[in-house]
Amino acid sequence: MxxxxxxxxxxxxxxxxxxxxxxxxASTANAQPNSLFAKVVVIGVPGLTWNDVKASPELTALVNQSHIGSITVKTAGPHTCPVDGWLTISAGTRAWGSVPDEPCGDLPAVTNGQVQDWQTYVDRQADHHTGAPIGRLGQTNPAYRICGFGPGAAIALARTDGSVTNWQPELDQARLASNDCGDAIIDAGALPPREGRAEARKKVADLVAQARAADGWVLLVGISQTMANEHQEPLVAMQLPPDNGPRWLTSDSTRRPGLIQLTDVTATILKERTPAEVDPAGDEKKAGPLDGNEIHFTGDRHTDAAAVIQDRLDTNQRxxxxxxxxxxxxxxxxxxxxxxxxxxxxxxxxxxxxxxxxxxxxxxxxxxxxxxxxxxxxxxxxxxxxxxxxxxxxxxxxxxxxxxxxxxxxxxxxxxxxxxxxxxxxxxxxxxxxxxxxxxxxxxxxxxxxxxxxxxxxxxxxxxxxxxxxxxxxxxxxxxxxxxxxxxxxxxxxxxxxxxxxxxxxxxxxxxxxxxxxxxxxxxxxxxxxxxxxxxxxxxxxxxxxxxxxxxxxxxxxxxxxxxxxxxxxxxxxxxxxxxxxxxxxxxxxxxxxxxxxxxxxxxxxxxxxxxxxxxxxxxxxxxxxxxxxxxxxxxxxxxxxxxxxxxxxxxxxxxxxxxxxxxxxxxxxxxxxxxxxxxxxxxxxxxx
Incomplete structure (x- = not known):
């Protein structure tokens, strides 16, 4: 030749x-629900495990009312403390918030509409080359206001300069139900390691009920671990009410039934905005593509809460x-x-x-x-x-x-x-x-x-x-x-x-x-x-x-x-x-x-x-x-x-x-x-x- x-x-x-x-x-995920409710309400709970769901009658009762999945909360750093999780939702890509080899600290306070030490977190992304554009979620058009409640929500909704508006330190039920809130993010607080955990679980279930009463499409997710040296495992993800009967959550970023990523939360909120509702300054485009994708549902219906919970616990072992x-x-x-x-x-x-x-x-x-x-x-x-x-x-x-x-x-x-x-x-x-x-x-x-x-x-x-x-x-x-x-x-x-x-x-x-x-x-x-x-x-x-x-x-x-x-x-x-x-x-x-x-x-x-x-x-x-x-x-x-x-x-x-x-x-x-x-x-x- x-x-x-x-x-x-x-x-x-x-x-x-x-x-x-x-x-x-082609895309492997099923179609998104045909219509979302008036609000997307994200309730973030650092440390919420499937063992918590099993131990709580109130949370167990939600299983057959929800699309179910596990959420991986891996962020850019070696640990996923609450600040890492909330910054990742802010950026839509994995962010680095905590200091290596140190315990998880308290979330930064909000003073005069500004998240304290915001520049420290901006510099941390540059120092570790994460490329995470923290503040991306907060750059949505003010005409479509996302409400925030709790310290973690302030971090998620802060703009690129650390300023935060339409935010309150505690949940305001009336404001959540009002037309002033387009979508909402609620920080339910980290679950305590031992004493008081049962009460904290009940509080989470109560928050879900309040969000649903406000005509909310509720996404209940574990946001992070609560301690830097804590045993790592996929956490809880539930979407209520379910469309077409309770099934399994997934996204194109995982392509696995029953599994989503933390960055999918940001993608789901932003994908529901029309082009007119995105900051005309083009910050999202300059920030680069999102790491996550819209959350979907897939698979057969489930009707046995105990079997679903056991399936999630078995999957954690896997x-x-x-x-x-x-x-x-x-x-x-x-x-x-x-x-x-x-x-x-x-x-x-x-x-x-x-x-x-x-x-x-x-x-x-x-x-x-x-x-x-x-x-x-x-x-x-x-x-x-x-x-x-x-x-x-x-x-x-x-x-x-x-x-x-x-x-x-x-x-x-x-x-x-x-x-x-x-x-x-x-x-x-x-x-x-x-x-x-x-x-x-x-x-x-x-x-x-x-x-x-x-x-x-x-x-x-x-x-x-x-x-x-x-x-x-x-x-x-x-x-x-x-x-x-x-x-x-x-x-x-x-x-x-x-x-x-x-x-x-x-x-x-x-x-x-x-x-x-x-x-x-x-x-x-x-x-x-x-x-x-x-x-x-x-x-x-x-x-x-x-x-x-x-x-x-x-x-x-x-x-x-x-x-x-x-x-x-x-x-x-x-x-x-x-x-x-x-x-x-x-x-x-x-x-x-x-x-x-x-x-x-x-x-x-x-x-x-x-x-x-x-x-x-x-x-x-x-x-x-x-x-x-x-x-x-x-x-x-x-x-x-x-x-x-x-x-x-x-x-x-x-x-x-x-x-x-x-x-x-x-x-x-x-x-x-x-x-x-x-x-x-x-x-x-x-x-x-």
């Missing part, structure tokens, strides 16, 4: 990929347990590997060899088990944390055992291919296995609510490149052209599923995977690559990613994913804070020895793919040259990890996770093979079955 024809083929592949990524993506159990399971597998390795080194017996290989394959199986575990609904089992621990270990061991017995020396291939297939299907279905898994930053952390996160992408990248290498190896003796097309097909499918809005929706992932797949395809076809071709591959990758982002930007604002949102910020000149925050996230790993250790391990692993002759293991050196597709696959893995480390907010963690999946498979293959030189975990991509 001539060079020009290959270039045209690659160009068409990139165009097709970009088109498929954007095709058919969100809280994965991260602690991730560490526990990882340490258990690592301990098993070290013990098996010691046995193998000492005895060199066939049984010890098989055991060591099994533990390595078990680590590979773990990268699948973290997702399959969600299908077991472990959070509804007794002792959810321990149940999750046992489920993930059990699935990991089962996958390793089946692969070792059935596929024997090709066990690594079975695990990689299984991960590839499972994640592709999961992505197309809207990632139901991701949410609440060990590899997803859930509502407590306030990370990704839909699509593929960094850990998921790392797993998919390894699985896709290894599977692509194996497929190409099957074809390369017949035709290098066909082998290169196989790489593009297998890798392109992963890029599409990973990047398509509504599926993987992973901007950072396709930035790293696209050049790796293109490089692998080129090396498969040509056998080597020049600096000119390498620059061309890089430029093609940038073009593909940019095209996807720009096409997403062209969609309506409320339908964009973070691809289009990033372009909007870039065009508005509002991207610097985003980039600085991502850089800070990437470098935070180097505040301790663990990050530096990961960097050293990653660099050594990458060097082994570039300089195989320097690796002090003859089995690996022989394996590297044993099949034509070993080198392209290993170089593609290193390229993906390197680009991801440099351009992704996960930093060094991304290639470290990739190595955590790929290296055990490689070692397992070399150890298990009677002739290690001819087979390997990535040689599986290379070997013909």
């Amino acid at each position: 001539k060079l020009s024809r290959v270039r045209r083929l690659l160009a068409r592949t990139l165009i097709l990929t970009a088109a498929v990524l954007l095709a058919g993506s 969100f809280e347990q994965p991260r602690p159990m991730l560490i526990a399971v990882s340490m258990t597998i690592l301990a098993a590997e070290l013990l098996a390795l010691a046995w193998f080194v000492i005895t060199r017996s066939p049984r010890s060899r098989r055991t060591f290989v099994f533990t390595l394959l078990m680590q590979g199986g773990f990268f699948i088990a973290v997702f399959l575990s969600t299908a077991t609904v472990w959070w509804r089992w007794p002792a959810p944390g321990f149940s999750l621990y046992c489920v993930v270990l059990g699935i990991s061991a089962l996958l390793a055992g089946v692969a070792q017995v059935v596929l024997k020396h090709y066990a690594y291939l079975g695990i990689a291919a299984a991960a590839y297939g499972i994640l592709l299907v999961d992505g197309v279905l809207g990632t139901p296995l991701q949410f609440g898994s060990m590899f997803t930053d859930g509502p407590v952390i306030g990370g990704r609510f839909y699509g593929f996160g960094n850990s998921t992408f790392a797993t998919l990248a390894v699985a896709a490149l290894v599977t692509a290498g194996w497929a190409a190896q099957r074809l390369i003796d017949k035709s290098r052209k066909q082998a290169a097309l196989a790489v593009l097909a297998v890798g392109g499918a992963a890029i599409i599923v990973d990047g398509k809005p509504g599926w993987g929706t992973d901007f950072g992932g396709i930035i790293a995977l696209t050049p790796a797949v293109l490089l692998m395809a080129w090396l498969t076809w040509r056998g080597s690559i020049s600096w000119r071709a390498l620059l061309g591959v890089g430029a093609a990758g940038v073009l593909a990613v940019s095209s996807v982002a720009f096409l997403d930007y062209l969609r309506p604002e409320d339908e964009r994913s973070h691809f289009g949102t990033f372009v909007a910020r870039l065009l508005d000149g509002d991207v610097s804070d985003v980039l600085i925050r991502k850089l800070q996230m990437a470098v935070q790993f180097f505040t301790g020895p663990a990050g530096w250790a990961m960097l050293v391990a990653v660099v050594v692993t990458m060097l082994a793919t570039v300089l195989p002759e320097r690796v002090p293991f003859q089995e690996y050196r022989t394996f590297y040259t044993s099949r034509p597709m070993v080198r392209p696959t290993l170089l593609a893995l290193s390229t993906c990890g390197l680009v991801g480390m440099l351009l992704n907010d996960a930093g060094v963690a991304l290639p470290a996770i990739m190595a955590g999946f790929a290296v055990p498979l490689l070692v397992a293959h070399l150890v298990a093979s009677k002739q290690p030189a001819t087979v390997s975990p990535e040689s599986h991509l290379v070997q013909e079955s």
Whole structure:
């Protein structure tokens, strides 16, 4: 095939990929209620948990009268104190109000219509690069007045200079019901930790009754935690009265039934204003896009309050347990590997060899088990944390055992291919296995609510490149052209599923995977690559990613994913804070020895793919040259990890996770093979079955 024809083929592949990524993506939420009541009344209660609802007859009675959900109150800082929550509602994006490593303080007072120390909070956003335009909500046109009651409401409704009008320190029922109030925000006060909490819960229920009596469309939400070191969990969200019967709250920002974000509250208030009711000074436009979206309802009706409350408590377990159990399971597998390795080194017996290989394959199986575990609904089992621990270990061991017995020396291939297939299907279905898994930053952390996160992408990248290498190896003796097309097909499918809005929706992932797949395809076809071709591959990758982002930007604002949102910020000149925050996230790993250790391990692993002759293991050196597709696959893995480390907010963690999946498979293959030189975990991509 001539060079020009290959270039045209690659160009068409990139165009097709970009088109498929954007095709058919649409908003996932149900329609907003047909008509809101005369007022939107937001009642914010710092610390309102589902255990409070369960313990309060008055709040329990509201469940079957409401659309129900949980609200994640993660803000920009490490803690979500009441001031953080109210400032976030003010800005419509995550704000930073409290001081790290200090207890939550009292809310600032209002003196002569001015929130005290307002400039301190403005400066804090700049200091921490949050980009939060505090005061945005208060900039609504005075012709449509939003009333505020209580200290927190003053913060939410303060204008950009800290001034606040149409505000009272206590609820005035007559004013709330009057025409002077368009919408309203009420601070119900933080729930006390122990003594007086029952009385505070009853007060909340009374406030709801008063708001409904004022013909209000009431949104009762937890605003924040009440103490900086408090156990974090999604809090209560209720919308009364329900439209069409009680269902589940959601929004386009989470795309999950029963879950909304704190920033959705601001979006819901502002979306109900007409253009004439928005400040003509254009402050909202200058402030950049909102982080949240309008609150909707979805799903089937619920009529059993006790079952709904228990469902919310079970869901909290689903969100809280994965991260602690991730560490526990990882340490258990690592301990098993070290013990098996010691046995193998000492005895060199066939049984010890098989055991060591099994533990390595078990680590590979773990990268699948973290997702399959969600299908077991472990959070509804007794002792959810321990149940999750046992489920993930059990699935990991089962996958390793089946692969070792059935596929024997090709066990690594079975695990990689299984991960590839499972994640592709999961992505197309809207990632139901991701949410609440060990590899997803859930509502407590306030990370990704839909699509593929960094850990998921790392797993998919390894699985896709290894599977692509194996497929190409099957074809390369017949035709290098066909082998290169196989790489593009297998890798392109992963890029599409990973990047398509509504599926993987992973901007950072396709930035790293696209050049790796293109490089692998080129090396498969040509056998080597020049600096000119390498620059061309890089430029093609940038073009593909940019095209996807720009096409997403062209969609309506409320339908964009973070691809289009990033372009909007870039065009508005509002991207610097985003980039600085991502850089800070990437470098935070180097505040301790663990990050530096990961960097050293990653660099050594990458060097082994570039300089195989320097690796002090003859089995690996022989394996590297044993099949034509070993080198392209290993170089593609290193390229993906390197680009991801440099351009992704996960930093060094991304290639470290990739190595955590790929290296055990490689070692397992070399150890298990009677002739290690001819087979390997990535040689599986290379070997013909």
